[in-house]
Amino acid sequence: RKEVEQDPGPFNVPEGATVAFNCTYSNSASQSFFWYRQDCRKEPKLLMSVYSSGNEDGRFTAQLNRASQYISLLIRDSKLSDSATYLCVVTFNKFYFGSGTKLNVKP
């Protein structure tokens, strides 16, 4: 079983839509959680850390559910510029990257 699993998508949504991605992890002792964004042919960039109490950054909300071992990313009012691949990252002594979920926001 992979340490981190994500639905590869693609998620095709219209502008203005709300979209959510989940990411499951296998190790219940995982320590830190992050969401990254990767544009086509570019490096991954940190979008936000995920805290136990949940956290929000503008249109983006990240949540952690330790009991069910998943993290989520909610994007409200999607913009064309949100089109990218979203990677979840979980740490347990080392970093484990998911393979990413592709989001296409259409006009």
Add this chain to the structure above:
Amino acid sequence: NAGVTQTPKFRILKIGQSMTLQCTQDMNHNYMYWYRQDPGMGLKLIYYSVGAGITDKGEVPNGYNVSRSTTEDFPLRLELAAPSQTSVYFCASSTRDSPQFFGPGTRLTVL
């Protein structure tokens, strides 16, 4: 702060040639990493280092070597390039508890 820088941006190699991909960070991070990413695929860890003088293999180390003589630099050496090494190579750095920060990548084609 330049963050993580990588050179070259692009390179074409012939089969059997060798080259070194350079990676430098100016954030005083102890941890540094090399990944490769094939088209449409996820990141695969090649090698990592937890400090100067200490390196360890990741999941796909064959065909590569690394060294870490300073905190700032973490070069990746390809010996006897093969078409299977055609990929995008990303270097990253972090502290023990921080997220990783990535360089812009090197696009390598082996023909």
